[in-house]
Amino acid sequence: MRGRSGYFRGGTAPYGYRIEKQGRFNKKNHELYEIMIDEEDSVIVQKIFDLYVSQGYGSQRIASYLSNQGVKTHKGKNFTNGTINNMIQNRSYTGVLKSGDTVSDIFPHLQIIDPDTFEAAQKIRQSRSKKGVERTVPLNTRGSSLLSGNVFCGHCGGRLTITTNGKKYNRIDGEVTVKPRIRYVCYAKTRHKQCDGQTGYTAGKLDNIINEVVRRLFDQFNDLPKDSIIEQRYLNQVAEYKVQLKSANASYKILLSEMKELEAEVLKVIRGESTLNSDLLNKLYEEAKEKVEQSKEVVRQIEEQISSGEKMKDSLSKQFDNIKTWSDMYDECGMETRKMILSNIMHKVKVSRDYEIEIDMAIDFEDFGVCLNG
Numbered sequence: 001m002r003g004r005s006g007y008f009r010g011g012t013a014p015y016g017y018r019i020e021k022q023g024r025f026n027k028k029n030h031e032l033y034e035i036m037i038d039e040e041d042s043v044i045v046q047k048i049f050d051l052y053v054s055q056g057y058g059s060q061r062i063a064s065y066l067s068n069q070g071v072k073t074h075k076g077k078n079f080t081n082g083t084i085n086n087m088i089q090n091r092s093y094t095g096v097l098k099s100g101d102t103v104s105d106i107f108p109h110l111q112i113i114d115p116d117t118f119e120a121a122q123k124i125r126q127s128r129s130k131k132g133v134e135r136t137v138p139l140n141t142r143g144s145s146l147l148s149g150n151v152f153c154g155h156c157g158g159r160l161t162i163t164t165n166g167k168k169y170n171r172i173d174g175e176v177t178v179k180p181r182i183r184y185v186c187y188a189k190t191r192h193k194q195c196d197g198q199t200g201y202t203a204g205k206l207d208n209i210i211n212e213v214v215r216r217l218f219d220q221f222n223d224l225p226k227d228s229i230i231e232q233r234y235l236n237q238v239a240e241y242k243v244q245l246k247s248a249n250a251s252y253k254i255l256l257s258e259m260k261e262l263e264a265e266v267l268k269v270i271r272g273e274s275t276l277n278s279d280l281l282n283k284l285y286e287e288a289k290e291k292v293e294q295s296k297e298v299v300r301q302i303e304e305q306i307s308s309g310e311k312m313k314d315s316l317s318k319q320f321d322n323i324k325t326w327s328d329m330y331d332e333c334g335m336e337t338r339k340m341i342l343s344n345i346m347h348k349v350k351v352s353r354d355y356e357i358e359i360d361m362a363i364d365f366e367d368f369g370v371c372l373n374g
Helices: 039-053 059-068 081-088 115-129 187-192 203-222 226-270 278-307 309-329 335-345
Strands: 017-025 031-037 151-153 160-172 175-186 200-202 346-352 356-361
Touching: 017 039, 039 059, 039 081, 039 115, 059 081, 081 115, 151 160, 160 200, 175 187, 175 203, 200 203, 203 309, 203 335, 203 356, 226 278, 226 309, 278 309, 309 335, 335 346
Parallel strands: 151 346
Antiparallel strands: 017 031, 160 175, 175 200, 346 356
16 A cells, blocks of 8 residues: 555545655656655544553544544544544554555654554553453453552452442532542452452552552652663663573573484484484484573573663663653652552562562562562
């Protein structure tokens, strides 16, 4: 449909773009159509990715949101969850153009969504769609509980679900307000009795504990000198890769030696100097050869990681900036955004009796010099 030149080659432009002639002609003197960003529609595309990545909206909820705002597709119809899903997966929004199997480099003038945001959306989409894999990104971020989606029982390992149990009465300035009592409940405990832990935990109390942990982490992080931290993390990572490389090279040499021994035995069979079964020997040789190739590829990948120093530093710098952004906005943002921030820094929270918590972090804060127990 589109190619490396940036010229439009037929078909329908994705939502967020328009097709126009810009006064350029081909060799046959035919004026070329070119794809361009539609300023109004591109704002909607950015909003869709923001709702998906930053606020945890699912595709159906985004479609409903757009419908309520009166936003229509190019065909004048309401957006559907299928349309939203297709847009979330459309790499064209990063400014790349595709023609068959050929994918261009990024055209900055066609970029609506930056690559980091696009990749974050893909990770969320994959996490939500994988079956049989423990999910820690919330399916949605509705509700007033902070940890829905990534809180688990510390006794049986089962996921805790949200329940509304009874009512809570508050008296403020002579007026009585009634709110539902929200709790995290262990499904295994309530349904199957296969848990020796606590049945449930008050959502507000557990959420406050997590908020305090996150705030302590962010307070420490805000005092860190970025450049020296990035340099130290880079050096630590390279040192770790070198240890891995040493081990990988040792494994490669052992496997290579075993393969050569089998290769020598194969030659003896060919010359009639060996009594070993030729079919079995050939099978063992091919298996050894495959293991050598796999081991060689592991060595290559580690060497590549060591040599790509600037990319490593860029990645660490982006991670640092992301954490700093989340830190700056955590107390001011809404519950939906806060939930997505937590899903980015925590794989899961395990809670046991008396609200003892164990946090499986998605980011190694200690590598940045942050003490998790501080």
